[in-house]
Amino acid sequence: MGDALHAAPDHGPKKRSPVSTTLILFIVLAVMVAAFSVLSRDFSSFLNISTMLTNISFSGIVAGALTLVMITGGLDISVGGNIALTSCLVAYLYNLPHPVPGWALVPIALALGAPIGTFNGLFITRLDLNPIITTLGTMAVTRGLGYVLTKSRSILIMEDVTGFIGRTVIPGIQIPIPLVLFLLVFIALFWLLARSKFGRKVYCIGANQAAARASGIRVKRVKFLLYLMSGVAASLSGLILTGQTAVGMPQQADGMELDVITAVLLGGTALSGGKGTIMGTLAGVLILGVLYNGFTMIGFRYVHIRVFQGILLILIVALYEMREKKRF
Amino acid sequence: MSGTPAAGGHERLSRRGIGDVLLYGKSMVPALGLLLAILVLFFGFMTKNFFTLGTFKAIFSNIPVIAVVSIGMTFVLLAGGLDLSVGSILGFTAVNVVLFHDWFVKLGIPAVWLPWLVILCSLGIGIALGAINGLIITRIGINPVITTLGMLALARGMASWFALGFEILKTGRITDPVFLNMARAYLPDAKTAIVPITLVYVIVLYVVAIMVLRYSRYGRNLFAVGSNEYAARLAGINVRRVKFSTYVISGASAGLAGAILVAQLSLGRDDAGLGLEMDVITAVVLGGVSMAGGKGSLYGVIIAVIILGVIRNGMVQLQAAIGLSYYWRDVVKGLILILAIAIDAARIMATKRRQVVRQ
Numbered sequence: 001m002g003d004a005l006h007a008a009p010d011h012g013p014k015k016r017s018p019v020s021t022t023l024i025l026f027i028v029l030a031v032m033v034a035a036f037s038v039l040s041r042d043f044s045s046f047l048n049i050s051t052m053l054t055n056i057s058f059s060g061i062v063a064g065a066l067t068l069v070m071i072t073g074g075l076d077i078s079v080g081g082n083i084a085l086t087s088c089l090v091a092y093l094y095n096l097p098h099p100v101p102g103w104a105l106v107p108i109a110l111a112l113g114a115p116i117g118t119f120n121g122l123f124i125t126r127l128d129l130n131p132i133i134t135t136l137g138t139m140a141v142t143r144g145l146g147y148v149l150t151k152s153r154s155i156l157i158m159e160d161v162t163g164f165i166g167r168t169v170i171p172g173i174q175i176p177i178p179l180v181l182f183l184l185v186f187i188a189l190f191w192l193l194a195r196s197k198f199g200r201k202v203y204c205i206g207a208n209q210a211a212a213r214a215s216g217i218r219v220k221r222v223k224f225l226l227y228l229m230s231g232v233a234a235s236l237s238g239l240i241l242t243g244q245t246a247v248g249m250p251q252q253a254d255g256m257e258l259d260v261i262t263a264v265l266l267g268g269t270a271l272s273g274g275k276g277t278i279m280g281t282l283a284g285v286l287i288l289g290v291l292y293n294g295f296t297m298i299g300f301r302y303v304h305i306r307v308f309q310g311i312l313l314i315l316i317v318a319l320y321e322m323r324e325k326k327r328f
Numbered sequence: 329m330s331g332t333p334a335a336g337g338h339e340r341l342s343r344r345g346i347g348d349v350l351l352y353g354k355s356m357v358p359a360l361g362l363l364l365a366i367l368v369l370f371f372g373f374m375t376k377n378f379f380t381l382g383t384f385k386a387i388f389s390n391i392p393v394i395a396v397v398s399i400g401m402t403f404v405l406l407a408g409g410l411d412l413s414v415g416s417i418l419g420f421t422a423v424n425v426v427l428f429h430d431w432f433v434k435l436g437i438p439a440v441w442l443p444w445l446v447i448l449c450s451l452g453i454g455i456a457l458g459a460i461n462g463l464i465i466t467r468i469g470i471n472p473v474i475t476t477l478g479m480l481a482l483a484r485g486m487a488s489w490f491a492l493g494f495e496i497l498k499t500g501r502i503t504d505p506v507f508l509n510m511a512r513a514y515l516p517d518a519k520t521a522i523v524p525i526t527l528v529y530v531i532v533l534y535v536v537a538i539m540v541l542r543y544s545r546y547g548r549n550l551f552a553v554g555s556n557e558y559a560a561r562l563a564g565i566n567v568r569r570v571k572f573s574t575y576v577i578s579g580a581s582a583g584l585a586g587a588i589l590v591a592q593l594s595l596g597r598d599d600a601g602l603g604l605e606m607d608v609i610t611a612v613v614l615g616g617v618s619m620a621g622g623k624g625s626l627y628g629v630i631i632a633v634i635i636l637g638v639i640r641n642g643m644v645q646l647q648a649a650i651g652l653s654y655y656w657r658d659v660v661k662g663l664i665l666i667l668a669i670a671i672d673a674a675r676i677m678a679t680k681r682r683q684v685v686r687q
Contacts, residue, residue: 075473128677129669130619132410132473133609137665140606144658152655258481261474271471303488310482317470 021268025283029290036294043297050169050176056289057182058240059256060282063263064189065233067281069226070264071193071206073273074124076227078135079234079260081142082116083253086238088146090162091155091248102161109239110232116142117231121224139257146250154249157242166243178240185233190278202226206273262313263288268320351671352678356616356628364635371642375649383641385514385524389592391637392511392526393418394607396585398629399537400458400578401612406541407574408554408621409465409472413479414582415604417457419597420483421450421586423490423497426596429507430496443507443591450587451580457483458579462572480605487598500596511591526588530630538626550574555622610661611636614668620676636664 036043062079069076086109093100093108100108120138124131168177193199201222204212213219242248267284269276295305350359372378397414404411428449432442457479464475491497502508514521515528541547552560553570561567582601590596615632617624639660646652 123666123670127670127673129666129673133613133619133669134666136606136609137662137669140603140658140662140665142662144656144660144662147655147658148653151653255481258477261477265474271474301492303485303492306481306485307489308485310478310480310485313478313481314464314470314475317474318464318468321469 022277022279022283025267025280025287029283029287032287032290032294036290036297040294040297043294046174048293048297050174052289052293054166054176054178054240054244055293056285057176057178058237058244059259059263059289060182060285061185061233061237061240062230062256063260063267063281063285064186064278065226065230066260067264067267067269067276067278068189068193068202069230070261070269070271071202071273071276072223072226073206073209074131074223074226075261075271076120076135076230077132077257077261078116078120078138078142079230079237080253080256081139081146082113082231082234083238083241083256084250085116085142085146085149086112086235087242087245087248087252088149088155088250089248090239090242091157092149094157094159095155102159105159105161106165106239109242110235113231113233113235113238114228115231116234117228118224120231121227124227125220125224143250146252150248150250152250154247156247158246162239162243163246164243166240166245178244181236181240185236186278186282193278198222203274206275208274258309258313259288262309262316265313265320266316270320271317352675355625357625357631360615360628360631360635364631364638367635367638367642371638371645375642375645378642378645381522383645385521387634387637387641388527389524390640391633392524392530392592393585393589393601394604394611394636395530395630395633396533396581396588397578397604397608398611398615398633399533399626400574400581401608402537402615402617402624402626402629403550403574403577404472405612405617405619406550406554406621406624407571408557409571409574410609411461411476411575411578412473412605413457413461413476413483414578414608415601416480416483416487417454417579417582418586418589418601418604419599420457420487420490421453421583422590422596422600423487423500423598424453424596425450425587425590426497426500426502427490427494429502429504433504439504439506442504443510446507447510447584447587450583452583454579454581454583454586455576456579458576458582459572461579462575465575466568466572484598484602487600491598497596497598502590502594502596508591508594511588526592529588534626534630541626546570546573551622553622606661606665607636610665610668613672614664616672616675618672618676619669620672632668636661639664 042048062083066076066079089112090105090109093105094102116138120131120135123129123134165177165181169175170177170180193202201212201217204215204217205219205222209219238253241252245252263284264276264281265271265284266287267276267280267282269280292305295308296302300308350362353359368378377383397418401411401414425446429442429446432445437445461472461475461479464470465472491500511526513525515523515525541550549560549565549570552563552565553567557567560570586600589600593600611632612624612629613619614635615624615626615629617629640657643652643654643657643660647654
């Protein structure tokens, strides 16, 4: 898999040194995997790798959709709340006196992300509101609705369809289902961003919005579609998390916006927009996933990782800033 | 909300109705005052015990934390920045207040001095973390959202780390009556308790902050930086220093609020102030401080803080009166935040249109 990824061309608009950033990231990833395998014997066990990949898939799907949003210069921090509401809704519907059948839960969950994304998209594009604050508001609204639905309790959901999505490993080849979904989403996003006309529009808007509008791109519609996509992707992640943890509660995915934004920025997407690739985000997601897992394996606790996360986020952006200025 | 006159803006500006004055006027204070009055009347009619001294005391002992942190956030927003880390800085301070208090007691410092020393320490911690934010933002030039999001994780992580590491933080209790009275006392005296002492602190802090914004050179520089950074630099204002100072002030106010919160709850835990940034940004933006910087006043902010306090208290009473689940509070909060920035956006658009008309 690794070689195919290295060969993938870097489709950022600025081609100072093609593939370099992404290549560096994948080298870092390889070094980290090697280091953790030496430091902790359990790191390379099948059980750990499987869990790690499931966790990566869960946040990676959101990070992938967020990459496109961030390339246009936007931001969506409502994803954590969206995931929490999805898990609450699915668990709530399954625990009604007349439970909603399992096969119906998946479309319902995915359909939940659409109105949330629509809400974000409409407010940000039509009323021209600040995306950070708007999605901060949506985060509170969605998580709040989760509290209303569950009355702040955790609802158990032992159900086959969500369980299949979140917990199953394909027998024989030993690949967890979330990883399959993650790869499918990334292939689709890669095609969309690097190969399709829509992707060119996304880069164009991020690089210069006024120029994009002048050249006939319907900026508002493109941005709206991206927020919609981000909403649906978050709901898909919510389904995976619900299946994996078998519980719906409003505190799910608390603070995950930080993980996801860090991964996207690590992948080389600029916060000011116009720059970034799906391959970069893939590398970012994998590096962070391996890092957190490896740290846990060698004995750090969640609180230490949290401190480290904060420093890492600032450090990453500082490094990219320096790279931009001094070109190392 | 979407009442932004897209077409026919000229006519609307020449005939300004009462709605235009309220929504697009220079000050948000009349509109906010009206909203507050409507809310108070609404809750008064819907619930039984709203117009009581108990409600008054409950509201005014609940708002000091948000009110104090809102001062710092106002300074940051006026200079065109954003600070998402206030809740975490407050949490880290709260944990440290307990630690320092314990340490000072063991050192044998007399009880009279102790609260003041603890408050100095919490201010110091807030200033230190705010200064780190400010340095990263102004010296390295990293986006304030990313920097303070990083600090949000960092400070909360450190608070939880401390909470795991120190025995005293297993409970986090403080029972020292002198310290607790800092935030729990009532005026005029304990018997005829009417005005919570924290309300006095809030009033003093707001008066000082309003004076600074209005009459000091620093205040004028702050507005200049927020409304046009480039012009401010040309005018000889040290833009970096002004921006740096706002994050320090924000950190300091979060630290102070941490000490107040611990004294109010007699409890300093690592989850103190979780999600506070939401409440504070809502209050400040609803109060008419523009996200674009350079516009706004603390008069509007304090009214907005009171509005949020009234809504919170009113919703608790509504649950008792008509059975509306209190869990709707976060939904309401989020919607108010979005409404607030929608109004802000409409006001910015109206200003732009006015400038176009003048030209």
